[in-house]
Amino acid sequence: MKIFIDSAEVKEVEKYLSWGICDGVTTNPSICLKSGVKGGEEGMKKRAIEIAKLISPNPLSVEVTTDNEAEILVQARKYNAWAENISVKVTITDKNGVGLLPVIYKLVSEGVSVNVTAMMTFNQAILAAKAINAGLAVAKNKKTHFISIFAGRVSEEHGVEQAQKVLKEVREWLDFHNYKNIEIIVGSVRTPENVELWSKSGAHILTIPPEVISKCLMSARTKETVVQFLGDASKALQQL
Secondary structure, rough: EEEEOOOOOOHHHHHHHHHHHOOOEOOOOHHHHHHHOHHHHHHHHHHHHHHHHOOOOOOOEEEEEOHHHHHHHHHHHHHOOOOOEEEEEEOOOOOOOOEEEHHHHHHHOOOOOEEEEEEEEOOOOOOHHHHHHHHEEEEEEEEEEEEEEEHHHHHHOHHHHHHHHHHHHHHHHHHOOOOOEEEEEEEOOOHHHHHHHHOOOOOOOEEEOOHHHHHHOOOHHHHHHHHOOOOHHHHHEEEH
């Protein structure tokens, strides 16, 4: 399983690279704003290029800011030119629930890595995978593409078990049909419990906010044990 860092903060990305646990990065405009990015699209471009270079060849997901098909194509092609390891995030539908599969297919066929996002159901995921696979069949390159399932939001509406079921069944479906260039990203990971459960679901990737990673390392019993070990070691050294 891979871990993507859900952040646009360069120092955070550098930290997790130094820990050996950063296999990629996911961002969106809200995350960029939270990370202090200013200057509109130019500011986002500058930060994206910086992070993409830092984590290369691992992927950086950058999200389009529109649900209009023509505008998505323009933005996605622009973002794709920023760096070789950019993956463009496109929602599975527009705000009216109309599918964006034609855009997804076209971008993949042009060689743009796509991260289809905001998915909640098995049906959404397999249709996105079909569109991606069809695009791959005519694309000159065979980049990796992603389908992002928002397991946290599924859990809120239908329970944790349903989120786990969707993830497992989508992975089984991808494997059965031998879709090798498509990976599942679990989005909306909010707690250490989410990490524990969904890392066993068969998903290829968890995209995790830094605050959740920190919580995953926390254990009062571990802290107590470390204090004991250090005390015992100090006493032992005095007697050596």
